[in-house]
Amino acid sequence: MRLEPASEAEAATLVRALARDRTPTRIEGGATRQAVGRPIQTAATLSSRKLAGITLYEPAEMVVAARTGTPLAELEAALAAKGQMLPFEPPDHRVLLGSAGEPTVGGVVAGNLSGPRRLAAGACRDALIGLRFVDGRGELLRTGGRVMKNVTGLDLGKLLCGSWGTLAFLTEATFKVLPRPEAELTLLFEGLPDDRAVALLCAAMGTPFGPSGAAHLPAGVGAPRARTVLRLEGFAESIRYRADRLADRFAEHARAERIEGEASAALWRAIRDVEPLAEPHGRAVWRLSLPPKRGAEAAAAIRAERACNVLYDWSGGLVWLATDEDEDAGCAPIRAIARRFGGHALLLRGSRELRARIAPFHPVADRVRALEAEIAKTFDPFGLFDPGLRAAGT
Amino acid sequence: MTGIAFPAPDPAILARKREIVAALRRLVAAPEAVIDDPVELAPYETDAFTAYRRVPLAVVLPGSTEEVSRVLAYLARERVPVVPRGAGTSLAGGAIPLEDAVVVGVARMNRVLAIDPANRTARVEAGITNLAITQAAAEHGFFYAPDPSSQLACTLAGNIAMNSGGAHCLKYGVTSNNLLGVTLVLTDGSVVELGGEALDAPGYDLVGLVCGSEGQLGIVTEAVVRILPQPEGARPVLLAFASSEAAGACVADIIGAGIVPVAIEFMDNPAIRICEAFAKAGYPTDAAAMLIVEVEGSDAEITAELFRIVAIARRHGVTAVKESRSATETAQIWKGRKSAFGATGRIADYICMDGTIPTGRLPEVLRRMDAIVRGYGLRVANVFHAGDGNLHPLILYDVNDPEQAAKAEAAGADILKLCVEVGGCLTGEHGVGIEKRDLMRHQFTEAELALQAAVRRVFDPAEILNPGKVFPLDLEKAA
Numbered sequence: 001m002r003l004e005p006a007s008e009a010e011a012a013t014l015v016r017a018l019a020r021d022r023t024p025t026r027i028e029g030g031a032t033r034q035a036v037g038r039p040i041q042t043a044a045t046l047s048s049r050k051l052a053g054i055t056l057y058e059p060a061e062m063v064v065a066a067r068t069g070t071p072l073a074e075l076e077a078a079l080a081a082k083g084q085m086l087p088f089e090p091p092d093h094r095v096l097l098g099s100a101g102e103p104t105v106g107g108v109v110a111g112n113l114s115g116p117r118r119l120a121a122g123a124c125r126d127a128l129i130g131l132r133f134v135d136g137r138g139e140l141l142r143t144g145g146r147v148m149k150n151v152t153g154l155d156l157g158k159l160l161c162g163s164w165g166t167l168a169f170l171t172e173a174t175f176k177v178l179p180r181p182e183a184e185l186t187l188l189f190e191g192l193p194d195d196r197a198v199a200l201l202c203a204a205m206g207t208p209f210g211p212s213g214a215a216h217l218p219a220g221v222g223a224p225r226a227r228t229v230l231r232l233e234g235f236a237e238s239i240r241y242r243a244d245r246l247a248d249r250f251a252e253h254a255r256a257e258r259i260e261g262e263a264s265a266a267l268w269r270a271i272r273d274v275e276p277l278a279e280p281h282g283r284a285v286w287r288l289s290l291p292p293k294r295g296a297e298a299a300a301a302i303r304a305e306r307a308c309n310v311l312y313d314w315s316g317g318l319v320w321l322a323t324d325e326d327e328d329a330g331c332a333p334i335r336a337i338a339r340r341f342g343g344h345a346l347l348l349r350g351s352r353e354l355r356a357r358i359a360p361f362h363p364v365a366d367r368v369r370a371l372e373a374e375i376a377k378t379f380d381p382f383g384l385f386d387p388g389l390r391a392a393g394t
Numbered sequence: 395m396t397g398i399a400f401p402a403p404d405p406a407i408l409a410r411k412r413e414i415v416a417a418l419r420r421l422v423a424a425p426e427a428v429i430d431d432p433v434e435l436a437p438y439e440t441d442a443f444t445a446y447r448r449v450p451l452a453v454v455l456p457g458s459t460e461e462v463s464r465v466l467a468y469l470a471r472e473r474v475p476v477v478p479r480g481a482g483t484s485l486a487g488g489a490i491p492l493e494d495a496v497v498v499g500v501a502r503m504n505r506v507l508a509i510d511p512a513n514r515t516a517r518v519e520a521g522i523t524n525l526a527i528t529q530a531a532a533e534h535g536f537f538y539a540p541d542p543s544s545q546l547a548c549t550l551a552g553n554i555a556m557n558s559g560g561a562h563c564l565k566y567g568v569t570s571n572n573l574l575g576v577t578l579v580l581t582d583g584s585v586v587e588l589g590g591e592a593l594d595a596p597g598y599d600l601v602g603l604v605c606g607s608e609g610q611l612g613i614v615t616e617a618v619v620r621i622l623p624q625p626e627g628a629r630p631v632l633l634a635f636a637s638s639e640a641a642g643a644c645v646a647d648i649i650g651a652g653i654v655p656v657a658i659e660f661m662d663n664p665a666i667r668i669c670e671a672f673a674k675a676g677y678p679t680d681a682a683a684m685l686i687v688e689v690e691g692s693d694a695e696i697t698a699e700l701f702r703i704v705a706i707a708r709r710h711g712v713t714a715v716k717e718s719r720s721a722t723e724t725a726q727i728w729k730g731r732k733s734a735f736g737a738t739g740r741i742a743d744y745i746c747m748d749g750t751i752p753t754g755r756l757p758e759v760l761r762r763m764d765a766i767v768r769g770y771g772l773r774v775a776n777v778f779h780a781g782d783g784n785l786h787p788l789i790l791y792d793v794n795d796p797e798q799a800a801k802a803e804a805a806g807a808d809i810l811k812l813c814v815e816v817g818g819c820l821t822g823e824h825g826v827g828i829e830k831r832d833l834m835r836h837q838f839t840e841a842e843l844a845l846q847a848a849v850r851r852v853f854d855p856a857e858i859l860n861p862g863k864v865f866p867l868d869l870e871k872a873a
Contacts, residue, residue, distance in 0.1 A: 060646040061753045061783070083652055118593065125599060126571045139841050147750040148782040149568065149822035151557045151606045152830075152837055153864065154846040158570070158602025162594075179652030202512040206535070208626045208691075238695045291591035293512040317593045344596040362596035367586050371852060372598050378848040390597075 001043060006050040008132065008140050008171045015169060015384070016138030018044060024387045027165035029068060029107035032092075032099045036111070037164060037360050037389040039352050048106045051171055054078055056146060063146055065130065065174035068106025075105055079177055087178040088124045089115030091272045097349055098281055106170045112162030115272035116213040116231065119205065119314045121178065125161040130174035133160060136380030140171070148176050159375065164361075165386040167379040181233035185243050186213075186264040189228040189254040194218055194312070197228040198296040200253055201315035204230050205292070207249065209242040214315035215271045221311055222276035228254075231268055277311055277322040284329035284350040285322050290343030292317035298341040305333040325351060331358045338362070361390045397803050398487075398828050400448060401862045403494035407474055411451055414474060414496065418454050421464040427502065429453040438479070438497050442544070443487035443829055445745070445799065450477065450491035455499045459577055459585055459615040462498065466613060467583025469496055475861050476581075478609035480521065480552030483544040485735075485746050486827030488556060488608055492862060500551045503615060506530040515574060515591050516621050520551035520614045524558075527619065536621040539566035542823070543732045554614050557606030559823035561731065562688075564781035565656040566622065568823060570605040575618035578604060578611070581854045591618055603849070608825050609860040611853040625690035628656065630727050631700055633707045634681035634714035638662060638776075641683035642756035644710040645780045648687070648703055649753075655703070658781035659686040659731050662760070665738075665775040665788070672737030675730030676723070678714045685780065686731055734777040735788070743793035744775075746786055747806050749813030750822035753783040759816060763787055766808045770801040784822035785813065811836050826864045834866055843869055 001023075005011035018025050026042040028034070028049075048069035056065040059082040066075050072090060079085050090108045094100070107113075109131070114123040121127075130144035143156040160167055189200065197216040204211055213231030217223065230246060232239040247256040259267060270276060277285055290298050295316025302308060308323035308330070323330055329350060338345040344362035347355065364372065369391070376383075407414075415430045422428060429435055430452045439447040451474070456462045469476050475495035482489050491497050500521035507517040511534040516527055524545040527538040541560035542548055548558070554576065559568040566572070575589030589601040604611055635641040645658055661669065661677075661684045670677040678684060685707075689699040704715055718724040730737075738744050751759050760776065767774040767789055778786040787809055791802035810820045810830065814837050820830045834843060847865055851857065 058752065058754055060650040062649055063752070112594070112599070122567060122571050123594065125602060126567060135845065141839070141842050141845060143842070145817070145819050147752060147784075147818045147822070149559055149563070149750045149779070149784045150819040151568075151823055151825055152819045152821050153826065153834065153843070154849055155557070155570070155602060155606050156846065156849065158599040158605075159849075161602075162599050167598075179649075179654060182652070199512075202514075205514060206511050206623050208623050235695075235698070237698060238691065241692060241694065289592040289594050291510075291513045291515070292593075293510070314593055342590050343592045346596070364597040365586065367580075367584050368588070368597060368600065371586075371600065374852040375598060375849060378845060378852060 002045050002047065004047045004050045008134070011051070011134050011169060011171055012138045012140045014046065015134045015136070018384050019136060019138055019382050022382050023384065025384050027169055027386055029104035029110065030071065031101040032094050032103050033097060033107060033111065035097055035099065036348060037355065039356050040386060040388050046169055048104060055172060056174070059084060062177050063174065064177050065146060065172060066105045067172050068104060068109070068170045070105045072103045072105055072108060080180060083180050084177045085180045086175060087117060087121035087127050089117040089272055090124065091115045093273065096274045096278045096285065105173055109161050109170060109173050110163065110165050116215060116268055116313055119214060119317070120210065120212040125158055127175045128157055128161050128173060129176055131157045131160055131170060132172040133168040133170045135168050136382055136384050144174065146174050164389060166390055167376060167385065169385065183236040183239055184231060184233045184264050185239045186259040186267060187230045187243055187246055188257040188259055189250065190225050191254060192226055192228045194296040194299060196253065197226065198293065198312060198316035200228055200250055201230070202293050204246055204250070205315045207246065209246050213268055216312040217276060218310055221309055222270065229267065231264065271311070271313055274311060274320050277309055277320055282325065283322045284325050284354060285320060285348050286334055287346045287348045288319040288321060288338050288343055290317055290319060290338065290341050294341040295319050298337055298343065301337045302330065302334055306330045325354050328358050329354055335362065359391060363391070397800065398446060398832065399867060400492060401867065403492060407451065407494040414472065415452050417468060418452060418465060418496070421468060422454060422456050422461045424457055427455045427457065438482070438491060441482040441484040441487060441489040443485055443490060443827065445793065446487055446490050446828065448491050448493050450495050450497045451493065453497040453499060455502045457502050459579060462579045462613050462615050463583045463585055465498060466579050466581055470581040470856065470858050473856060473858060475858050477860055478555065478613050480549030480555070481523065481547045483548040483552060484556065484825065484827055485748070486821065486825045486829040488825050488827035488863060490828060498613060500613065500615060501549065507616065509534055511536060513591055514621055515618050517616065517618050518550060520554065520617055521549050524548050524550060524553055531621045535624050537624055538619055538621055539572055540569050543735060550617055550619070551614055554605050554617060555607065555609045556823070556825035559784065561657045561659055561779060564658060564779065565654055570602055572620045573601060573605050573617060574620060576601055576604055576614045577616035579613045579615055581612065581858060589618065608827065608864050610850050610864060611859070626692045627696060628688055628690045628724070629696045629700065630686050630688040630718050630724055631703065632677065632716040632727065633685040633687060633712050634678040635683045636711060636713055638683040638760045639757040640710045641685055644685065644707050646753060647706045647710070649781065651702065651706060653699060653702060655687050655689045655781070657686065657688040660776065660778050660780035662776040664773065665734060665777040668737050668741060668775055669730040669734050672740065673726060673730035673733055675726040676716065677730055681713060686727060731777070738775060738788050738790070742790040744788040744790050745802050745806050746788050747809050748784070748786060748821045748824040749810045749818055750782070750784045751813050751816050751818035753780070755816045756783065759812060762812055763809050766812070767805050770805045772798065772802055772805060783818065807833060828863055831864055832866055840870070
């Protein structure tokens with residue numbers, strides 16, 4: 001059964017019917033990330049596809065709201081037309097996941113998906129200032145609002161952002177936005193080994209020169225030579241100045257080349273979307289979130305266990321890792337190492353069999369899992385939404 | 395003032411004071427960490443929302459997470475209400491005790507545990523003051539960004555409870571944007587680590603939920619916060635205007651031009667005069683309104699950005715432009731702004747509202763606020779974060795005149811309802827506390843409040859943590 005409400009009121013009515021019959025329901029936006037998480041089978045699919053359109057845009061207030069089924073591209077184009085952007089640079093995982101469809105606003109919020117600029121400008125959850133949603137009773141509710149500062153009541157938006165559809169059906173999201181930078185410039189250092197590259201990126205983030213991207217692509221990942229890249233954004237004069245200072249500062253490591261304009265933008269899009277690790281398609285892709293300075297160490301420890309290709313973003317705090325699917329794609333050692341270095345690991349891409357066998361989402365401590373299960377019941381008492389997607393038995 | 399109701403104290407708990415105090419003394423190592431003498435309890439009877447006072451049953455100041463865990467488990471088992479406390483600087487009454495409650499203060503837990511420049515994080519005990527984090531980070535060239543005006547005194551624990559902001563959060567965000575992890579003690583005494591040094595955590599975003607939960611989910615004893623590299627330089631400029639409308643329009647145009655300064659602060663004429671008399675910051679006392687706009691970067695970057703900003707201000711008829719010429723002048727300018735509440739307190743009693751509005755409605759809201767306060771025969775001074783629409787009208791009154799006090803409270807409520815009416819909210823950075831508890835139904839539906847309350851009860855089923863705050867007392871326990 002496929003349900004495509006065209007209004008919030010209709011969505012609430014449909015969910016009330018699902019609740020009455022206790023119908024397990026898959027929640028769907030643009031369906032580009034259906035292959036993330038444990039494979040689930042549901043009697044119904046509830047899609048936000050027809051809940052589309054921008055509902056509020058006040059450029060001078062730096063605020064935009066859109067229904068969750070709005071294609072992300074449409075929202076970003078509307079912002080670009082006024083010289084603005086979503087600060088958190090949401091990724092498009094279609095190439096990585098080999099999926100079709102159109103990424104939506106709701107999907108980005110559900111996954112708390114953030115690209116390279118997360119390091120400097122915060123994640124999706126930081127830009128999200130308001131949500132409207134239908135809970136598992138079919139009640140239309142709101143959290144947050146349309147103003148940038150709001151501490152009124154419990155911040156339920158934080159729970160919903162990154163809940164991957166397991167708590168509620170999101171209908172509308174409001175974001176704070178930022179001016180689109182006048183120019184961008186990438187400083188490229190070639191040939192650095194991973195540990196020195198991550199040290200450079202962390203040191204650069206500790207300068208006042210404010211890189212908005214700090215990534216490392218080891219040799220063989222998208223190019224024969226290793227590339228360590230820092231992105232600067234802003235007014236043209238300012239980024240030239242900051243690039244000079246950073247190039248001087250790290251001159252001992254390597255001579256910095258400069259990439260400007262569309263070439264720079266294309267490079268950061270590829271990093272954002274993890275494109276260099278997309279092929280070959282049969283390999284599993286892990287997303288490790290770590291204390292940035294531990295990124296290279298953690299990757300080295302994993303490489304000592306099994307062969308993999310690595311891409312570092314967030315100055316080492318985000319490690320993408322592609323590896324074969326044998327031995328559960330290294331699940332046990334990868335999780336153990338991620339934990340040891342103070343982080344966690346999500347299997348973002350894996351075959352259906354692999355995702356059914358292991359837990360794609362990083363397990364949390366028992367006491368925290370108990371809290372999460374109780375929280376889920378408060379939103380979705382009948383367990384309708386994406387049951388079992390995040391963990392078996394929920 | 396007597397307008398806000400408190401839950402009636404439980405006589406059975408009051409009668410057990412001696413026994414409860416004795417038990418607390420067995421649970422914490424330092425004997426002076428348990429306070430039960432009425433004279434010594436007096437400093438804990440209120441916070442910065444001083445119109446209301448309740449002397450608590452006792453105060454306990456644990457020295458470690460383990461002690462907090464033992465204390466909380468005991469008090470929860472005995473069904474004794476707990477009021478968590480940082481430095482007691484809440485303007486919303488978030489830390490005001492109840493007579494049958496034990497105040498659990500984290501002020502003794504104030505150590506820096508680690509500053510990690512490569513990770514750009516600091517791990518600290520939650521009782522540390524906001525400014526002490528920046529001071530500890532400064533030797534590495536870093537700072538902690540959220541900067542409430544009370545930053546010299548207020549604790550990180552309190553900042554986390556209220557999700558505090560500050561003048562510079564236009565660029566750097568509020569507490570929740572700068573908080574990566576917490577050690578949280580739950581009412582059953584269990585200790586959970588949420589988040590950490592990584593930029594996100596697995597599972598639901600419980601760090602985000604705890605931030606701003608006003609001490610009702612657990613007690614935060616340690617935290618990991620983001621620290622940021624100090625800018626090369628920063629320079630504020632004062633812009634004076636002949637009307638609030640012109641100043642408001644200037645703010646909208648600055649942001650519309652793609653410029654995001656680190657701070658845009660607004661003061662109206664009464665606020666300018668009050669602050670200038672106190673801080674001698676060189677504010678233009680004849681201006682109807684004034685903006686403090688601060689930008690950061692290299693000298694050349696600052697000069698270029700201020701040039702753009704001043705050009706915009708000229709289009710709005712700026713009557714005086716005064717750029718800071720030295721670190722001393724910069725400090726003076728900010729001293730004036732940050733002492734606004736204290737300086738106001740020297741000339742009158744006041745209550746400080748904290749609603750946020752869409753910035754486009756600024757001129758209209760300023761006009762209507764003025765009319766509301768005049769309608770009650772009182773005066774208002776406005777000083778606020780204009781870039782993000784977070785208002786701080788200070789309603790001046792005489793605390794010794796019960797009639798004026800009641801009028802001030804009523805005017806404040808009317809102002810907050812106005813904020814909600816124009817699309818804003820009751821509180822931008824101070825929190826709900828007891829102050830705005832009874833206004834929550836103006837912003838949320840019954841079902842929305844019920845869901846929030848249900849999530850609260852996941853953490854604290856008996857609602858012993860900070861009872862009587864945030865949620866209307868008669869909220870149905872549905873959901």
